[in-house]
Amino acid sequence: MSKNLVIVESPAKAKTIEGYLGKDFVVKSSYGHVRDLPKDDMAIDIQNGFRPVYEITPDKRQVINELKKLAKTAEEVWLATDDDREGEAISWHLKEALGLRDDTKRIVFREITKNAILNAIDSPRRIDIDLVNAQQARRVLDRLVGFELSPVLWKKIKSGSSSALSAGRVQSVAVRLIVEREREIDGHKAKSSYKVTAQFIVDGGKVLNAELPKNFPTADEARAFLEKCRNAIFTIRNLETKPAKKTPAPPFTTSTLQQEASRKLSFSVSQTMTLAQKLYEAGKISYMRTDSTNLSQEAINKAKDAILAEFGERYVHTRQYKTKSESAQEAHEAIRPTDFSAKKASGDRNEQRLYELIWKRAIASQMAEAQLERTTATIGISTTPEELIAQGEVIRFDGFLKVYMESTDDEDEENKGMLPPLTIGQVLHLDTMKATEKFTRPAPRYTEASLVKKLEEMGIGRPSTYAPTISTIVKRQYVVKEDRPGQERAFKELTLKNREISEKNGKENFGSEKAKLFPTNMGMVVNDFLVEYFPDIVDYQFTATVEKDFDEIANGRIGWQEMIRNFYGGFHQNVETVQGSALTASKTGSRELGIDPRTGKNVYAKLGRYGAFVQIGEATDDEKPQFANLRKDQLIETISLEEALDLFSLPREVGFFEDKSMTIGIGKFGPYVKHDDKYVSLGKEDDPYTILPERAIELIQQKRAETAGEALGEFEGKPVSTGKGRFGPYIKHDDKYISLPKGETIGSLTLERAVELIRQKRETETNKFIREFPENPSVKVVKGMYGPYISIGKRNVKIPKDQDPAALTLEDCLRLAGEPAAEDKAPAKRATPAKKAVARKK
Template sequence: MNIVIVESPAKAKTINKYLGSSYEVLASFGHVRDLPAKNGSVDPDSNFKMIWEVDPKANSRLNDIAKSLKGATRLILATDPDREGEAISWHVLEVLKEKRALKDHKIERVVFNAITKQAVTDAMKHPRQIDGALVDAYMARRALDYLVGFTLSPVLWRKLPGARSAGRVQSVALRLVCDRELEIEKFVPREYWSLVATLTTPRGEAFEARLVGADGKKIQRLDIGSGAEAEDFKKAIEAASFTVTTVEARPARRNPQAPFTTSTLQQEASRKLGFAPAHTMRIAQRLYEGIDIGGETTGLITYMRTDGVQIDNSAITQARKVIGEDYGNAYVPDAPRQYQAKAKNAQEAHEAIRPTDLSRRPAEMRRRLDTDQARLYELIWIRTIASQMESAELERTTVDITAKAGARVLELRATGQVIKFDGFLALYQEGRDDDGDDEESRRLPAMSEGEALKRKDLTVAQHFTEPPPRFSEASLVKRMEELGIGRPSTYASILQVLKDRGYVKLEKKRLYGEDKGRVVIAFLENFFARYVEYDFTADLEEQLDRISNNEISWQQVLKDFWRDFIGAVDDIKDLRVTQVLDVLDEMLGPHIYPPRTDGGDVRQCPTCGTGKLNLKAGKFGAFVGCSNYPECRYTRPLAADGEASADRVLGKDPETGLDVTVKAGRFGPYIQLGEQKDYAEGEKPKRAGIP
């Protein structure tokens, strides 16, 4: 008997059918051991010795595996084909050794990129041993995450009451969100104006042209800064005669995007389907592990944690066949398309995400899948097919127009684009995170040099520059990938942790940095700046890749990291909480104290009028309070612009004639009768909590 170990029962059930009665496939249900969540699980003084603990839920499963080995001759470890999969196989093997369940068993490691009968049976013919370098890289990553979490979190608790925790990669992702918030708060809008004329050809065809120059000078987007300047140009255009100066038509090609990696799948599923990255990965996992198709369970897509963009030659051949059948030979390029990963630190050991059989068209699969599975399968199928289709052939046209008004010469420009051959655009166009005004997509009428034009209309519009947009989940994953932060297996979980801890919130598909998260990041940027630097985190990822390539020792990477990190922790151990709060108060000023509409002092206490507002810490986190405490008990949350943070008068108390006000305190909203000034010295205003 051959015992095969995989992660999930769904995968086990599918593979058992493929391999037959001489194999028994058992599931480990994911990781079976981890570092216990307590001090001492990683010991830097003993060459980073790790103490592993078996998950209580995994005990019975491991006992079942050990029992099944009694009548077997071979143990085949068939967990996922990546660093985490290698680690699970290693953990299972180590536990079985401790249980002395292995005698003369032959131990083999097999990997497959898809759960289909052919892929699994082929993998069984090419076994190998556990890759020690991949396991080392896993251990280094796990130790780094543990050391940062268990060393930094207590520092946070002591110096920043109410803070929850800090993680190695999640803190850097949080910094991206919070730095964007600060950019938005500091942003000063700039006024600018645009002038767009609607012109007609002698044949009566209308099109739009934008003012781009005047009196020999170019006019850029922000150059017209006032209504008076715009009015001046408007009068000139209204009095002008228009002539076509040049017509330039240039051919252009647009090539299809590469097939999906984990990152691009999460981005596109977010844009096109509205899926959160974690939801995308759950559905992809199901499609990978297998769906019942006509009585046989088979995996519908290849492994979904990958940063490779190439696909197997047999899949390329099949894609070209499908394109020819569905769209005609004009849509099949002369040579198959080959792709190379652009992402920083990309490891290209795995294929891109693609359907295991491209002849399974989305329309036919719809009745076999639930709604979300069908939508994600269709997205993956379309992207894969489009990646092997012919390029789109375009013609981009630029028309320059001279407008003469007396002694003044103005220049206008119209741009447009015509699709001569749609190619892959017949099937697919990648989504965008931020919709912009795409003038080039307009089609222009035929014109020739020297032709006179007439003005039909003129639009003079006032605009203001806008701050950079907040990240969507898709654009944050994209930015993390560009910076080399995280890995395909971690993008979704990083975002989930930030949301679960209340560090960010998702609103209208945009990520907002919450006060809790803002304070933590401000603390880290001031006192542990190096460890939330993008380059530092990406360099560490690169070191982990080098470990997995057997180029450097995992203990050496940990030694280098720990020496500097523990030094930074020691440097701030004597800092008082008040010193920390003063630094954060300064850094978060634009967020905590936005400009007042009356132009007054942003830090003046609205209750007593003489005290200054500053950052304070309570056991539930940071809040803003008055410097005249305890005489003045004014408090509010950090954000000063939310409705919840503003005092609201409900009415007057009929007995005393005092205002009854809803106030926001650090423990939540409450009702107060009158203000401090309405009471005798030493007497506190009457208050009641709102349940």
């Protein structure tokens, strides 16, 4: 057995590290955390200093048993989990679960390279109990909040349900930010003004764009300005050219990587972290959970060498960045490549795209500033003292821009182009001047990236918490992430051309959203409840202060139990007060909208066990009220009486097709159009309340085309036909069924494409088996989704990792499956009915 056992938390990490260490080391994975608080119990002894009661998680019992066996035979055990609080806690839990000594060696590294691993082996330390306690404090505090507060939400808000609602420090604050932004947007009253822009034609037919630096509040004032310009002479009154420079952004921290990957690559926060984890475990980048912008001197030197080799001396400008966050650990590094000379990191497309982003940002941070020249032209108007301004920018030396330019959340940011040649006193020919009505806009809704940025600015959460926080609030249906179409709005535009002023009314689409976070009715009700009855939990300053307390624990300045005690007393008292109050679910998330003019009954918008709904009438013994579900984009607090009554308009008849009526309704599987006693689902983009007859007919015809089975022709002398079954559209040939790939329809299918799919299916089936045995056809070695296995009769047997599937013999397969060899098998004697009867009597 090996002298040294190294334990990491990831199998991919274990494989990479094992390649760097010699034969005296074996590297095994714990597969993440091995102990935790039980799910169905608080498991915290509040009376005895908030002592947590941990258990080995059920799925890790076998892992722990295997590690125990290895640890007993090893001369030395090395704990090599990640270099942060979470990793420190995993090492401590491993020590406790495996019964290791207190002086068990703990090694840390920020990148998985040979030098980093060997240096870590040369300088081991012990487990840092302060870091463990900081993570333990976070876990205990979050368990106390969740375990005590969630039942209050079940009872007071969504009676009868205990699975969907939960509360937590960071997740509740994140929901509050989204809810408050939604209300800010809803309360925004757009104000219009008129922006004046002009286009001049200069020598050589080049265009000079300019604008008035102020807007006019009304159309009359804008028209008056254009009138002044009707017969005006325009001249270049002043030209001002100033040198400018751009400085590169620092290398990535966890949050800036999440933000930039969202903006540039359209990755979700969790997708970014999953890809970064894989790159780290493969030894391609440094550790991906960090709030430091610092780079080691070794990394700076390697970046310099790469810049010199590719771009030359002029492009080198090494610098060290200082992290703004007070809690940042400068001993840690920013996210960077482990090898700056490597441009390719993975065969996976998205991993490669993320790696390139990290490489460019890190390289650019050590490159020279970009040298610019900004020119401002002031254009005088002979008939009025107002002046127009034209601006342009020229890059004199690209510097770091040769590699990378940071993106921003500012949707209005424009890259200013170069101005045509101009001279002071030059007379300009006006081509067109426009005064266009513009509207003020509210603050934008949060994307995942901008929410992470906001949380970080407020000091709420830490690098490891952002991805799970966003996943949790979406999973709990407090928030939805989706695209939403905009609305149409009219605007006015005045145009001066050839000394004539014309006016036109146009239409524009505004408010369209792409991958934005919207609060749900449930999210708004839960947020309001917490704000009113548990203000500390959703208080921004309080939540940020708790994070600082965790930092103090990590630095050994305060005890974790003391910190928990200071929080728990008031919190627990508040929980008991609210639990015992007369507050009921009917007082939360309910709003009276007015009177239904048809029935004269009250109309309410409410939150129920299955979501938000509208109710007409009261629930009494004599009469049952009418109910209708809110649409996904409607909120209890903003829906109007008219909008609520519209929800009762379904089912509705939209017209006739083939002399039969078409009815729109909403059923168990969503909105539909019913025609000739058949139901056709509406598309995601179709609104059942506004859909037109033409669209309903189109959907009916599409459904017919997809479901109609028809012969396409022949292949190999046998018919090829199509149809639609339980699992979707298919091709049938030679009594075999081949499903159509996603995105393809029966209506667009040709015989050539069908034959191509038949051949692909055959090839897949042929390559499915790694090995077959003619002497025993019931035994096969098969490629599976989760690895190779032996198929023997109706049983599947997993093949051990140390066995080569392609080299297995029939005898090997029978042995691994626990079957006797063919020659050892005796034919089974079948019991007769008489013998069975005797056995039953016995």
